[in-house]
Amino acid sequence: MVDTPRTRYAYLGPAGTFTEAALRTLPDAEQAELTPADTVPAALDAVRSGAADAAVVPIENSVEGAVPVTLDELANGHLMITREILLRVSFALLARPDTQLEDCKRIVTHPHAAAQCRQWLAERLPHAEVLLASSTAAAAAAVAEETSEFDAAIAPPVAARHYGLDVLASEIEDTPDAVTRFVVVSRPAPPPAPTGADKTSVVAFIRDDHPGALLEILEEFAIRGINLTRIESRPTKERLGKYCFSIDCEGHLTEARVGEALMGLRRVCAEVRFLGSYPRADGVRVCPRPGTTDADFASAAAWLAALKEGRV
Numbered sequence: 437m438v439d440t441p442r443t444r445y446a447y448l449g450p451a452g453t454f455t456e457a458a459l460r461t462l463p464d465a466e467q468a469e470l471t472p473a474d475t476v477p478a479a480l481d482a483v484r485s486g487a488a489d490a491a492v493v494p495i496e497n498s499v500e501g502a503v504p505v506t507l508d509e510l511a512n513g514h515l516m517i518t519r520e521i522l523l524r525v526s527f528a529l530l531a532r533p534d535t536q537l538e539d540c541k542r543i544v545t546h547p548h549a550a551a552q553c554r555q556w557l558a559e560r561l562p563h564a565e566v567l568l569a570s571s572t573a574a575a576a577a578a579v580a581e582e583t584s585e586f587d588a589a590i591a592p593p594v595a596a597r598h599y600g601l602d603v604l605a606s607e608i609e610d611t612p613d614a615v616t617r618f619v620v621v622s623r624p625a626p627p628p629a630p631t632g633a634d635k636t637s638v639v640a641f642i643r644d645d646h647p648g649a650l651l652e653i654l655e656e657f658a659i660r661g662i663n664l665t666r667i668e669s670r671p672t673k674e675r676l677g678k679y680c681f682s683i684d685c686e687g688h689l690t691e692a693r694v695g696e697a698l699m700g701l702r703r704v705c706a707e708v709r710f711l712g713s714y715p716r717a718d719g720v721r722v723c724p725r726p727g728t729t730d731a732d733f734a735s736a737a738a739w740l741a742a743l744k745e746g747r748v
């Protein structure tokens with residue numbers, strides 16, 4: 437019997453991050469090799485260099501919005517999204533044993549976590565200083581150090597077990613039921629087969645700054661009945677005012693309406709980077725609007741071919 441090779445996943449670590457929890461929901465996670473990375477770019481670099489087969493990184497949160505570092509790294513190209521994962525996130529305040537809530541003067545966490553617990557902190561620890569770490573679990577690890585400069589971390593409750601900390605308060609998020617979206621990223625390859633409930637991600641760079649440039653991009657989707665699920669403008673970093681658009685839309689590259697929309701973008705934009713077509717984590721199946729099904733596109737193409745042959 438031939439052993440199937442274990443998938444090597446890199447993820448935003450250290451152990452105990454929400455990213456690790458998201459990765460552990462994948463069906464092959466038990467047999468896979470999981471390697472924590474210190475930062476999102478480090479996790480993605482492991483994929484680029486071949487040290488990992490895939491990486492799991494956070495991309496978007498229902499309360500705080502995009503994770504900019506992930507958007508920018510993906511916009512740089514050479515990587516492809518093959519899957520998305522949705523995870524409910526709930527935060528706890530973790531401290532070394534015997535710390536009291538009122539002793540917490542210096543609190544460390546990831547910027548997204550700080551933003552999601554802002555109100556709770558203002559009400560319960562109004563004088564505490566909030567310092568930032570590369571992930572919630574890195575914050576917990578920093579608190580656990582013997583000579584730590586921090587009193588507490590905002591982190592996933594499971595991080596308490598990993599780093600020998602106590603839970604001083606749980607469910608401290610301001611918005612219950614917040615969800616973070618994570619993506620599984622691999623080196624470029626043909627996208628996974630369509631499932632009927634898919635998403636496609638691209639980054640579009642406008643050709644020159646002119647009135648209606650964004651509208652032209654949006655039209656390519658709108659006229660083909662394609663709903664966008666996220667659009668974000670990000671600086672290209674070339675100069676002030678130069679932006680690209682990071683877009684997720686419903687549908688799969690192999691669907692005619694999506695393929696045609698991408699070809700349209702390719703015509704109106706300076707550059708389009710395809711970031712992948714992959715199954716939607718919410719499984720929502722979208723029924724194309726009348727006139728935008730594969731059959732509609734095929735019948736229109738047949739009609740055009742007939743016209744060219746003089747068959748009117």
Ligand SMILES: O=C(O)C(=O)C[C@]1(C(=O)O)C=C[C@@H](O)C=C1
Pocket residue numbers: 448452453454455456494497503525546548549570571572573616
């Ligand atoms: O620090 C972690 O635990 C992460 O997985 C990162 C991250 C993020 O980047 O948004 C993930 C989910 C939470 O919203 C807070 C932090």
